[in-house]
Amino acid sequence: MIDSTVVTTWVIIGVVWLLAWLLSRRLCINPGLVQTAVEGIIVSIENAIAEVAPQHARRLMPFIGSLWVFLAIANLSGLIPGVHSPTRDLSATSALAIIVFLSTHWYGIRLQGLKRYLIHYIKPSPILLPFHLIAEITRTVALAVRLFGNMMSLEMAALMFLMVAGFLAPVxxxxxxxxxxxxxAYIFGMLALIYVAGGLQYQHQRQQQEGKSHA
Structure with a gap:
């Protein structure tokens, strides 16, 4: 079923793609105001990623950066009259949480290989396997519900305030x-970054330990 949430999401994806295409058409060495602002945003995102996963900042930049930009626009789209933010719909936030869940394992498997990646679920003891699996499910559900609940309550609070106070205090x-x-948007993206970086950091630590053992 194609409802307003799906349509709004498609429009936002189209807007993000169009902006990326327009802003990258005429890059120059001496940037103007717009290019400087865009480069500042990109550098800020890359620095934020580097603080969490310094060894994998460039690897994670496309996914986390795109997620942050999409969420920022999606959350702000509720300010447009007649438009509801897609993130106030549980189905949309669930889809985003599932993407984060799949990306976490995709990055881990791509870097470590399937066998080595799965081994970390039984470390330090196989007894912890059920707890690791439960943690994977619960954090994905929490990621979806947190964003949905916050955005839904935000729009409802704004609507109720306007109904009570009228338009005396719109600013x-x-x-x-x-x-x-x-x-x-920042919290959701940061949690996604932490989840993805967690598996990659495990690989980095394992490589360091192997290097010490061979030394």
Whole structure:
């Protein structure tokens, strides 16, 4: 079923693609104001990723960067009259959480190989396997529900405030919505980064231990 959430998501994906194409068409050595601003955003995202996973910043930049940009636009789309943010729909946040879940394992398997990646689920003891599996499921569910609940409550609170106070104080409500929407996008992206980096960091630590044992 194609509902408003699906349509809005498609439109946002199209807008992100169009902006990326337009902004990358005429890059120059001496950038103007727009290129400088875009480069500043990209550098900020890359630095944030490097603080969590310094060895894999460039590897994770396309996925985490795209996720942050999409979420920021999706969360802010609720400010457009007649448009509801797709992230206030549990089906949309669940889809995003599943993408993060799959990406976490995809990056781990790609770097380590399937066998080596699966071994970490029975470390340090095979008894912990059920707990690792439960943790994978619960954190994915929590990721989806957290974003859905926060965005739903944000839009409902703004609507109720407008119904009570009318349009006497639209600017504070607008600023609150913008700040909270960006914060929620940052939190979701940061949690996704931590989950993905967790598996990659395990590989990095294992390589260090193997290097010490051969030394």
């Amino acid at each position: 504070p409500i607008l600023m609150l919505h913008i700040i909270e929407a960006l914060v929620q």
